[in-house]
Amino acid sequence: MERFEKEKILSDVHFAAKRLLGSYFVRIIGGRKLIGKIVETEIYHENDPASHSCNGRTKRTGVMFGPPGFSYIYLVYGMYHCFNIVCGKRGEGSAILIRALEPVKGINIMKKYRNTSDVGNLTNGPGKLCQALHLTRRENDMDLLNKKSPVYLKFNDQIPKDNIVNVTRIGISKAKDRKYRFYIKDNNFISIK
């Protein structure tokens, strides 16, 4: 897939949240390759009270207003990180939070980073997957559409609509009623059923 095609997919955050399900997230670290399949996503955008971008561009959220396909990683609760894929056209503050991955490759390394041997508990949450893939603010603002990046996306075929569940988001206090969360039906690595 050409770069412009990927950018086009990501330029619509509502479409991308569904389209990215089933695609692969690749993390190169220490010469090793860790791979997870995206199984759960959430939409955040500038007309959304729950989004960091809702009050416009700041030092932290500037990345969200940049071109689609870059990483937006921030620290939450003082100790965990959350990984997002910047979406929307340049100048639009939107992103997709990756809430869960299905471990595909490098599982033993993920276990070390997570300090557990339970495969089902490696990447089933936004903070957990950042630990498993060792994603921190050092990996903020990286080009996810470039295979030379230490973090990048590998697009896969679209998941059939019938296999996608659409519900409200998790762990927020504002705009709780918006159905901005998507996950692959019957997948074992969803953060919360």
Place this chain on the structure above:
DNA sequence: CCGGTGATGCCCT
């Protein structure tokens, strides 16, 4: 199996 809670740093008002 649950619901409650503490940890802990930083962003933005």
Place this chain on the structure above:
DNA sequence: GGGCATCACCGGT
């Protein structure tokens, strides 16, 4: 200074 896009642990059922 208030409030987090979280997680692991603890105690009561």
